[in-house]
Amino acid sequence: MKPIRRLIGLMILSLCTVFMMIFPPAKQAFSAAPVTPLTPLNQPYDVAQQATYTVSSTDKTDTFYHQIETKTYPTPPGGLMSDGPKWNGFLRQLNRTVVVNLGQPYTLTSASIDFLEETTRGILFPTHVQFLISQNGTQWFTVNDVKSNIPLYYSGTLTQTFSTPIPHITAQYVKLVFPVDVWVLAKNLQVYGSPLLTPSLAQLPIAPPKPFAPGTLSPSSKIADGISNALLVYSGANGQEGTWTPSDFDPMVAYHSGNNQISGKMFDTFLFLPYGSSLTTIYGWENYMNSLFTPNQQLDALNQTVGADESGLASIGVNEPTVNVILAIPYPNASITNFGKLWSSSSLSFSSNGQGTYVAYQNRLRAIEFYINSVLARFREAHYAHLRLVGLYWDAESVSYASPNEVNLIEQAANLTHKNKLNFFWIPTYNASGLVSGSSYGFDDIILQSNYYETPSLTPQRMVTAANEAFQLNLGLELEMGNGILTSQTARDRYYNELVAAFNSNAEGNTVHAVYAGSKLLVQAAQSTDPAVRNVYVETYDFLIGQFTNSTYING
Template structure:
């Protein structure tokens, strides 16, 4: 969706063997080189290997930083249970620090450190060993860190190299496994251990119901710009989501009752949710916002396609229900100093040449204009089978005070208009535990996107949900079309819903762009099974748990 900085990209993965039976997967930031990898652009990128069957191992590599940004670093993560659910040796221009992370980059405990200037264009050799609850680090042949985690929070897990805003080169990469465990045994033991580390609150808050939220099952519909046209939705794309189709592709029941229309990127290359690589030129402007509205309300496509599909389902079933529609509100990013003209005034969201108060005022002006423009176009279209239920805050974290303020202002504004307001933060995102006026927050477990994340992630997300009164997002993606492991991981979301009880609550669903549609139309029984079981889950019939 999404999860841009977090997800290890599966499409276009390159696999490199560095030693017997050890394979590394890289995302698009890292480029394969002879016996290693290098980054050619500033950004956030991961190279990973292993899973919960990895216990004790030695990791060696040569590291060279071609260029540091202000916050540039390389994180060498071991005993991976997911991004920032691991131990991490952080290497930046000031030296080395060893951390145990507890779910996010700013949550955890520093175990040890070693101060030494790290220079650009100089090669360093790292030798790291993890054994039992102890981690040893040798830097250029010198022992510099020997630390223990008394909690032994992460007894199992693979390795991951994460570069952040630095041009980094890693060569002579080698991992030697010294101890392994059966992965099923490790999974069960981590589930039990996680329950001890993350106990339920004294007064768990119940999941919100469809009656409270406004829908039971909301599918995310990505309608942004894609070079291959995946963001264009026709009647035939919408029908398998609005209605449940049997194996003959006949409508036999309703399916999802709500749809969230959103986009990540405009044709300009600018973004609706956040800047990329700290570059202000990637912040969306009024031209991009208008492009999205024009596309959303295009004849016979997007909203119109879903209106027609819901009409067909109603006709077949003899029903008159309307599908609920939620539309994204792009973040008026403070990096944008030249948003464009709205109602005769040029807007800037930057605080460089104006006060924070004035910047916030102009951000809200853009949001007000955007919502009013949607209302106007909605009335003009006169959809017969759709109801505008509310809006969605596009950014997946709320990190800064100015964003907290603008979200609360937006919530009050929308509620005065009798709209609902929703949010879907990534796992442990800044703000996930805050109160901002949303009618419902759906937490992303982010289990789907990395084989290094174990089932215990569902328990952690469950504890967060019943602590802060939030619900769950179900996550799939296009890899289910080609990977049996991906299909198994997706089905674990449904099984966890039975085990943890979120099956019968209001839910959001992420499935990339049209991947579940492909499952509905597939002749392959395993793909069709994904569609059928999702339908059973949405209807509260699926009853298979995790254990």
């Protein structure tokens, strides 16, 4: 009988195989969750395995970054709860808030999540993760704010678990909030608890509100120190383009109407900064410093101009005999290997190659100390009657976490600035690395670039999004223009749309602004006999003083 039964079995198997080939099963989409070992219900187990969750950002979603995010790191099966080889990727946009709905109340004992770091690819640990819980998803209680235990500049591929105990408190919702500088990769989100555990009597603090009320950096705020509108003044190279005279500063200090009469105050602050190409040696740094103090140029030219315009401004009720000045600290790039001698018998290297990260960091810090001490001493000795030095500027547009001890270097530069009773300024690019943590590194005044004007593929929505980021983080906002404003109506219209977007975002007169105008572009617009070109100067003035009223974009 066994051979017959086996034969029948083989015949049935063959028929099934043929049937499956002719009628294949329908495909099913599913999200595989890791299998949780059986655990007694009166013991803690991972109650997040069957949970749902949402992810949001304080910032308005930027479609550009969102598309890169989803394409580069598609959500793996199981999402954030997965412990497989694939990671969930989050790109820029300030931060992420993950809200986990456990589906029912549990007595919770702990929560954790894993992160990846690989600095050479811009993948960084978050500086911290906030853990909160709630019974109803509305009122939140703070469990812990867990800081990273690993410095951001460590090389190689690293993983770190951010975890916190929860003192046996009943909740249905768990929230995790973490900053996102460039890329943050996360997985293996776990929440341990049980419905049968006895809750404790522990009480957690109610989650506090934000440390500051949302809003852009206001000229009236204490940290703004009287700054409303700052012009970026590039000097020290490029011939006449980088040499500022009293006639160049005149229309930048006082607004001149069509008949060349002073009719208002233009900029109240001037940020002096170098062209970067010549600042790779101590000689480049010293030459730039010397150019700042050249008679009848740069600082001296500005001082003369303010003095000359004082009576004209006073005649229209503007009694401001001084303007604010901010001086840039040249950036000691970690790639420089032959900076030159500085209190040593050999040329300094800022690279860690061949000398280690600590020596490289010390050399970079020594260069910064030398420059700050030297430039401040020379400014004091100059006795400019009409210039008020209010701060120093960090001349790098993002935080280079791949450079060892970069954050320490920024913090030390901030300390040196503050010891001299000055503010520390920074103008990072849109969503730059370090943006969300900038204030904790010592920056007092941060003014955000939108990079809209210089990126033709972007729409005015980028300026709106940048204004929203500035609103969320108490930042100022930069206005940007390029050489095209002198020759192209299309370029001018693009600049006007930038102003419209900022105006529609309530980032006009109540916001600290910096204006990037290349090499004297706004000066040339002010002095132009072409009404279309001069109108750039007029519209900029109206915007800076809060009289810009156009809310309609040009060409859509």
